[in-house]
Structure formats: structure tokens, C-alpha cells
Amino acid sequence: MSIAAAPVRGVPCLRVFADTLFVADGSRRGEEVRTAMLRLDFDYGGRRVRAGDPRPSGLRDREAEGQACRVLESFGVLELAQLDDCAEAPGAGVDYVVAIDGDVHALCAFAAYAVPQLKKLGWRVEIEAEYPWQTVGNDAPLYAAAMPDDKRPDWFGLELGIEVEGQRIDLLPALLDLLDHAPDLGALVRPARRCIAVRVDDRRWLPVPPARLQMLAKVLLELYREGGRLRAPVARAPLIAELCATLHDAERPLRWVGDTRIREQAFAMAMGPRRATRTALPAELRAELRPYQRDGVAWLQHLREHGAGGVLADDMGLGKTLQTIAHVLIEKQHGRLDRPAMIVTLTSLVGNWQRELARFAPSLDVCVYHGADRAARRATLAGHDVVVTTYPLVARDREHLAAVPLHLLVLDEAHAIKNDGAQAAEAVRRLDARHRLCLSGTPIENHLGELWSLFDFLMPGLLGSRDDFQVGFREPIEVRGDRPRAQALRERVRPYILRRTKDAVARELPAKTQLVRAVGLTGAQRELYEAIRVAAHADVRRQIRTRGLAGSTIAILDALLKLRQVCCDPRLVACDAARGVTASAKLDVLLELVGQQLADGRRILVFSQFARMLGLVSEGLLARGVGHVTLTGSTPDRQKPIDAFQTGRADVFLISLKAGGAGLNLVGADTVIHYDPWWNPAAQAQATDRAHRIGQTKPVFVHDLIIAGSVEERMLSLQRHKRDLAEAILAPASRDGARLSERDVDDLLAPLADPAHDA
Structure with missing residues (x-):
């Protein structure tokens, strides 16, 4: 009796080669496509x-062969016999085509993903030696290097490549070429693609997952290109940390080669100060810092340690001055304050800095460079620990001050240099300082160009040139509301801005209640408003038609100014029609409100844009026997009214927004009245925070007086747009900003x- 032999199992054998596919396209000759061909045999x-x-044949297992064909086709290959409009070259012996359009990314995806899986299934795969779409395996590691620039020490160059058989191959030229020739990144990394092929050499390619290439492109496009090389200021080093996170892959390692100092700087700035490291405060500091203030001092020390500048952008009233003083004391304690620290501030705040330094750091040797006799102190400036001066004096004495080497240069109320072409902005850039710091609760008040000005002072190059910033960030974000560009800007400045809000770090502060009081216009005041509005609107439309929106700015601002003045009090308006109108609905409401609040035992700050309006308010209060003090830009002795209010000799303080909107600590007040709204919500918030700040023990009530249905009410909506613009960059959540249209x-x-409608 004979025993039947067990059937022989057929082993799939796949040959992979390149050849020409002829594709009928309606023309006489057709199209020739160089692509990957497959021949399938069974052994x-x-x-x-x-x-x-x-x-x-009795040897064949037709069912197993069919199953093998279905496995191969599952990888997207096409059987040539089923393609009516395609033909192989005579004698090529082709069974399948990988990509009839010759798409290099699809061809490399087959080599990178399909071939290894087929081999795992026991297939024999033979790839011809000259096959042009071979991919490097995961055993070939990536490498990266960030080298200091020989010609510009504050810049670095980036190299990114792959090590194949002991040879390093720079991939940046191929990556940049790929990005240059893609019609758009979204099309390049479309979800249907398994990988993007990056050329390594004539025959080999690196397969990169689309999502990873998208993240990689985001990093590379933020750097400056010089031919096939990428360079950037050292301030942009945190991008390296982002690059490392993008390239992290458990299957393909990334190695750093050469000098690692810039890489270490990148990770340090991206991560921020180590939370476990608590900065020891000097015994000479006469203050107890809150936990968030200790964190702020640690952050300032972190910036100094890594040679970076930054913006301490805490909410008004959270102690930016105290944190800065503590930072200076630490520098002196450790022997680094071998040159002065210079504080440049508003003229009105010189006395405040002088008092705070004497109060919290009496051991520091402070020189106030201010006043007509300042020339006598120039020769000794370098011998002091701290020099306090003003923006106008830095501009006026720029040659003398630029010759004084500084350890630290601090710009207080740094939005003062938001106009980068102003004399003060140009003068502070010329000062010679190892480290630079900006203090501003409102780094963005009106537009993103103000943020560029701050960083052009702190770290030139971080945000590119003014034109680069305009094209790359301002126009996309402000005009088009481009959220990815807002995110990119936020990430770029994130390591160099520390912003904490009172809601987040000072929850013990009493509540702040915002109240909007709408006042209706009637009678002659209403008629005056409408008469001015109709004439002004017609003039503005005429100007826009002939000069365009940008060329009509003066006409627009003049029209809005007149309407705002009518809302405040007709006596502010310089025109014949206003002379006979004496009634002011809003002034009547204010005087009544002040009387009510005083009767309830409250202490009041009244803010206005117009010093003349405060004069009219003062007249009204005096007529009612209400004692008060006033602070405007023309007040000769600022401290006198401040002391009178702080000591309780007056319960009402009239303040012009420009003169007293910053730098004052008036926690004795618990009621804030904004007589007239302003475009800039940050300026109003700063004014409010003269009372709602650390040290306040009572709830604060904020009253916004507006004329119902007028330009004032509509300004509140524009305020929200400006607030959104600032938060889009400074806050974690993304929002969109807008320009005046x-x-x-x-x-x-x-x-x-219509008044009837308002009622």
C-alpha cells in the first residue's frame, strides 16, 4: 500500500523593479510613466x-495563490491585466503596478511598509539593485546638530540628517526642496498618504509620516534660510526643543552630534525654571514675597542665567516692581552687579521707584538721574547699584548714557517704546547692557507691532525684521484672523513672557464688580450730537472716497473726538453750535452718583481722558461742597494730591488717564468711575487697578458711564476686539483680533x- 505525498506549499516570490508603463491619454504616443513593477511567482x-x-498543474494550490494575490492587492497595487489603458514594455514580465502615476511617495510607502510585512508573512522579496525607490530602514538613526555661527556669535546654524552605513547625509536641502515645490503643505500631507518620501541619495529615500512632516515643516519654516542651510538667532533656540519632540520616535533614534550647548539652552528656555529649585532671597530684602512673586523672581534669574531678555507682564497690582527689586538684590548678593542696574520709567513714576527701592532694598546705592542738576552726577553713574531715570532723559542724554556699561537695563511701563521709531525707543536700544528686561501689564495695547517693538529692544531678531513680522504675523493675525499664525507667534514668545492675572494668583483679592451706566441724551445736547455727527460722517465718507481708509485717519479721529466731547459735556466742543448748549446729562449723573457713593462711605477715583473735563467736574463738586483732589499732566507736585487722598483728607480723586493710569497704588479707594471710555481697554484696566490690587481689602465697584446709543457705546465693542487681540498672543486660548474697517x-x-427704543 503506497502513502500519498503531502502537497508542497507554494512560497510567494515577489520581484520588485522599475520599468516604463505606457498609459493611453488620448494622444497618439500616450504617456510614459517610470514606476514600480511587480512580478509574482510561487515556488x-x-x-x-x-x-x-x-x-x-497538480502541484498548485489555487486557493493559497488567490489568497496571496489578495494580500498583495491589499497594499494598493493594481493588477496590470485589469488596466485597459495601460501596457508594459515587451518582455517586461509585469503582473502588478504599484502606482500608475509614478507618485514617489506611494512608491516609497510600498517599499517602507508593504515589503517588510510581506517578508514577515514568509514571502521572498527580491528588489533589483538599481531600484530607485529604496527606503532606509529604522536601523539608520537621524542626527541633528546646532552649531554657533562663526560670523555671528548670537546666531546658530542647524543641521538635520541621517546616518547610513556610517556616513552622515544632510537632509535639510531635500526637505527644503520638498517644501518649496509642494503647492501647499496640506496637499502634500493629505491623509491618504502613508508617508512622505525625503530623498537621501540617488536610490534611497527616508519615509516620514505625514503628521510628523507637518510638525517638522512648522519648525523649519520658522527659521531663516541661507541657501540649503538654516540659521536663527540664539533667542530662537527653543525651536530646537520643539524639533526634538517632533522627531522623537521609538523606532528610529535621534542623536545629537557636536556642540550641545545650544541644545541645552533650547531645552532650558523651553521648559522654564525648574520648579524644584527655589530661589533664595537675600536677607537685605525688606519684604515677604508671595509664592507667585517668588516664582517671578526665579523666572527673572532663569532669564539672566541663560542670557535672555523677557517681559514681566503680570496684571497691574501684582508687584512687578517688588519682583524686579528682589532680582537686583540677588544679583548684588552674588557679586554680579559690578555695573549698575538702570531703571527707565515714566517721569511721573521716578518718585515711586525711589520710594520703593528705599523701602524694600535700603542696602542698594540708588542714584536718581533726573532734574536740571543731573549733569553733575554723570561721572559717578557707574559707581551706583541702581540708576533711575526717564524715557525723555535717555533720549536727550543718549550719548552720555550709552557710554555707561550696565549689568541690567529695565524698562518700566515698557509700552512707552511701542512706537519703535520714537526717539526714546531708539535711545534705549543704544544703551550697553548685559541683560534687558521689560515690565508691562499691557505689552499689547492696540496692535501686534507693539509686541515687535518690545522684542526688538530685548532680543533683536527673535521676531524678525519689522517687514518680516508685518507679513508673517501682523497681516495674517490682525487682518485674516489666522489662528495657526497666532499660535506660532504665541509659541515663539512664550519662553520670554511671564504673565499672571489676579484671578489666577491673587484669589484672595476682594471681588471687582463692573457696572455700565447708560445715560440718555435729550434736548439741545442730543440735537448738537446729531448735527455734528451728520456733518462729520459726510466729511469722513468724502475723505475715504478720495484718500482711502488709511489716508483718512485724521478726519476719522477728529470726528470721533468731537462726538466724544459732546457726550462728555458740550462745553468741551470748540464750535459755534456748542456755545449755547450748557446742559450735560452725563455730568449730572456723575455728580449724583458721587453724592450717593459718598453717603455710603465709599472713597472714589474718577478717571477721564480730558483734563478740561476734570476741571468741569471739579467745578460741579465744589458747587456741592464736595472736597476733592486732582491729578493731571499739569499738576506740579504729583505726590501732594496722592498723599492727601491716601491720608483721608479727601475722599474723591479726579485723575486724568494719562497722568495717573499707571504706577499709582491707591488701595484706599473702593469705587472707580470711568467718565468716558477709551479705545484701549488695557489703559482703562490699568486705571481700575490703581484700586483693585494687592493690599485692597474691600470689594471694588467700577462704573463705566456711557451715552446710550452713541459712539461711546459702540467703542465698548471695539474694546473687546483689542482685548481679544492681546489675549490671542498672551493667553493660552486662541482668539482672533481685528483692525478698524x-x-x-x-x-x-x-x-x-431712538430714545423711545432705549427706554
Whole structure:
């Protein structure tokens, strides 16, 4: 009796090669496509049978062969016999085509992902030696290097490549070429693609997952290109940390080669100060810092340690001055204050800095460089620990002050240099300082150009040139509301801005209640508003037609100014029609409100844009026997009214927003009245925070007086737009900003709402 032999199992054998595919396209010659071809055979114990061979044979396992064909087709290859409009070259022996369009990314995806899986299934895969779409395996590591620039020590160059058989191959030229020739990044990394092929050499490619290439492109496009090389200021080093996170792959390692100092700097700045490291405060500091203030001092020390500048952008009232003084004391304690620290501030705040330094750091040797006799102190400036001066004096004495080497240069109320072309902005850039710091609760008040000005002082190059910033960030974010660009800007400045809000770090502060009081216009005041509005709107429309929106700025501002003045008090308006109108609805409401609040035992700050308006308010209060003090830009002795209010000799303080909106600590007040709204919500918030700040023990009530249906009410909406613009960059959540448009102008100059409708 004979025993039947067990059937021989056919082993799939796949040959991968490149050849020409002829594709009919309606023309006489057709299209020739160089692409990947496949021939499939089955090996039955040494005897090979082609997959498409129809001849019967007792050795063949047709079901297993069919299953193998289905596995191959699952990788997206196409059977040539089923393609009516395609043909192979005579004698090529092709069964399948990988990509009929010759797409290099699809061809490399087959080599990178399909071939290894087929081999795991027991297939024999033969790839011809000259096959042009071979991919490097995961055993080939990536490498990166960040080298200091020989010509510019404050810049670095980036190299990114792969090590193949002991040879380093720079991939940046291929990556940049790939990005240059892609119509758009979204099309390049479309979800249907398994990988993006990056050329390594004539025959080999690196397969990169689309999501990873998208993240990589985001990093690379933020750097400056010089030919096939990428360079950037050292301030942009945190991008390296982002690059490392993008390239992290458990299957393919990343090695750093050469000098690692810039890499270490990158990670340090990206991560911020180590939380476990608590900065020891000097015994000479006469203050107890709150935990968030200790964190702020640690952050300032972290910036100094890594040679970076930054913006301490805490909310008004959280102690930016105290944190700065503590930072200076630490520098002196450790022997680093071998040159002075210079504080440049507003003229009105010189006395405040002088008092705070004497109070919290009496051991520091402080020189106030201010006043007509300042020339006598120039020769000794370098011998002091701290020099306090003003923006106008830095501009006026720029040659003398630029010759004084500084350890630290601090710009207080740094939004003072938001106009980068102003004399003060140019002068502070010329000062010679090892380290630079900006203090500003409002680094963005109106537009993103103000943020560029701050960083052009702190770390030139971080945000590029003014034109680069305009094209790369301002226009996309402010005009088009581009959230990815807002995110990119936020990430770029994140390591160099520390911003804490009172809601987040000073929750013990009493509540702040915002109240909007709408006042209706009637009678002659209403008629005056409408008469001025109609004439002004017609003039503005005429100007826009002939000069365009940008060329009509003066006309628009003049129209809005007149309407705001009518809302405040007709006596502010310089025109014949206003002379006979003496009634002011808002002034009447203010005087009544002040009387009510005083009767309830409250102490009041009244803010206005117009010093003349404060004079009218003062007259009204005096007529009612209400004692008060006033602070405007023309007040000769600022401290006198401040002391009178702080000691309780007056319960009402009239303050012009420009003179007293910053630098004052008036926690004795618990009521804030904004007589007239302003475009800039940050300026109003600063004014409010004269009372709602650390040290306040009572709830604070904020009253915004506006004329119902007028330009003032519409300004509140524009305030929200500006607040959103600042938060889009400084806050974690993304929001969109907007510029003043023709539609905004028409809305601001629209007629007053019908009083009956308002009621």
C-alpha cells in the first residue's frame, strides 16, 4: 500500500523593479510613466509557477495563490491585466503596478511598509539593485546638530540628517526642496498618504509620516534660510526643543552630534525654571514675597542665567516692581552687579521707584538721574547699584548714557517704546547692557507691532525684521484672523513672557464688580450730537472716497473726538453750535452718583481722558461742597494730591488717564468711575487697578458711564476686539483680533438710537 505525498506549499516570490508603463491619454504616443513593477511567482519545492499562468498543474494550490494575490492587492497595487489603458514594455514580465502615476511617495510607502510585512508573512522579496525607490530602514538613526555661527556669535546654524552605513547625509536641502515645490503643505500631507518620501541619495529615500512632516515643516519654516542651510538667532533656540519632540520616535533614534550647548539652552528656555529649585532671597530684602512673586523672581534669574531678555507682564497690582527689586538684590548678593542696574520709567513714576527701592532694598546705592542738576552726577553713574531715570532723559542724554556699561537695563511701563521709531525707543536700544528686561501689564495695547517693538529692544531678531513680522504675523493675525499664525507667534514668545492675572494668583483679592451706566441724551445736547455727527460722517465718507481708509485717519479721529466731547459735556466742543448748549446729562449723573457713593462711605477715583473735563467736574463738586483732589499732566507736585487722598483728607480723586493710569497704588479707594471710555481697554484696566490690587481689602465697584446709543457705546465693542487681540498672543486660548474697517467707521458714526427704543 503506497502513502500519498503531502502537497508542497507554494512560497510567494515577489520581484520588485522599475520599468516604463505606457498609459493611453488620448494622444497618439500616450504617456510614459517610470514606476514600480511587480512580478509574482510561487515556488513549489524548486519549481516556479507565475501567478497569472492559466495552465493546470497538480502541484498548485489555487486557493493559497488567490489568497496571496489578495494580500498583495491589499497594499494598493493594481493588477496590470485589469488596466485597459495601460501596457508594459515587451518582455517586461509585469503582473502588478504599484502606482500608475509614478507618485514617489506611494512608491516609497510600498517599499517602507508593504515589503517588510510581506517578508514577515514568509514571502521572498527580491528588489533589483538599481531600484530607485529604496527606503532606509529604522536601523539608520537621524542626527541633528546646532552649531554657533562663526560670523555671528548670537546666531546658530542647524543641521538635520541621517546616518547610513556610517556616513552622515544632510537632509535639510531635500526637505527644503520638498517644501518649496509642494503647492501647499496640506496637499502634500493629505491623509491618504502613508508617508512622505525625503530623498537621501540617488536610490534611497527616508519615509516620514505625514503628521510628523507637518510638525517638522512648522519648525523649519520658522527659521531663516541661507541657501540649503538654516540659521536663527540664539533667542530662537527653543525651536530646537520643539524639533526634538517632533522627531522623537521609538523606532528610529535621534542623536545629537557636536556642540550641545545650544541644545541645552533650547531645552532650558523651553521648559522654564525648574520648579524644584527655589530661589533664595537675600536677607537685605525688606519684604515677604508671595509664592507667585517668588516664582517671578526665579523666572527673572532663569532669564539672566541663560542670557535672555523677557517681559514681566503680570496684571497691574501684582508687584512687578517688588519682583524686579528682589532680582537686583540677588544679583548684588552674588557679586554680579559690578555695573549698575538702570531703571527707565515714566517721569511721573521716578518718585515711586525711589520710594520703593528705599523701602524694600535700603542696602542698594540708588542714584536718581533726573532734574536740571543731573549733569553733575554723570561721572559717578557707574559707581551706583541702581540708576533711575526717564524715557525723555535717555533720549536727550543718549550719548552720555550709552557710554555707561550696565549689568541690567529695565524698562518700566515698557509700552512707552511701542512706537519703535520714537526717539526714546531708539535711545534705549543704544544703551550697553548685559541683560534687558521689560515690565508691562499691557505689552499689547492696540496692535501686534507693539509686541515687535518690545522684542526688538530685548532680543533683536527673535521676531524678525519689522517687514518680516508685518507679513508673517501682523497681516495674517490682525487682518485674516489666522489662528495657526497666532499660535506660532504665541509659541515663539512664550519662553520670554511671564504673565499672571489676579484671578489666577491673587484669589484672595476682594471681588471687582463692573457696572455700565447708560445715560440718555435729550434736548439741545442730543440735537448738537446729531448735527455734528451728520456733518462729520459726510466729511469722513468724502475723505475715504478720495484718500482711502488709511489716508483718512485724521478726519476719522477728529470726528470721533468731537462726538466724544459732546457726550462728555458740550462745553468741551470748540464750535459755534456748542456755545449755547450748557446742559450735560452725563455730568449730572456723575455728580449724583458721587453724592450717593459718598453717603455710603465709599472713597472714589474718577478717571477721564480730558483734563478740561476734570476741571468741569471739579467745578460741579465744589458747587456741592464736595472736597476733592486732582491729578493731571499739569499738576506740579504729583505726590501732594496722592498723599492727601491716601491720608483721608479727601475722599474723591479726579485723575486724568494719562497722568495717573499707571504706577499709582491707591488701595484706599473702593469705587472707580470711568467718565468716558477709551479705545484701549488695557489703559482703562490699568486705571481700575490703581484700586483693585494687592493690599485692597474691600470689594471694588467700577462704573463705566456711557451715552446710550452713541459712539461711546459702540467703542465698548471695539474694546473687546483689542482685548481679544492681546489675549490671542498672551493667553493660552486662541482668539482672533481685528483692525478698524470702513464698516467699523460707519458703525461708530451711526445715528443715535431712538430714545423711545432705549427706554
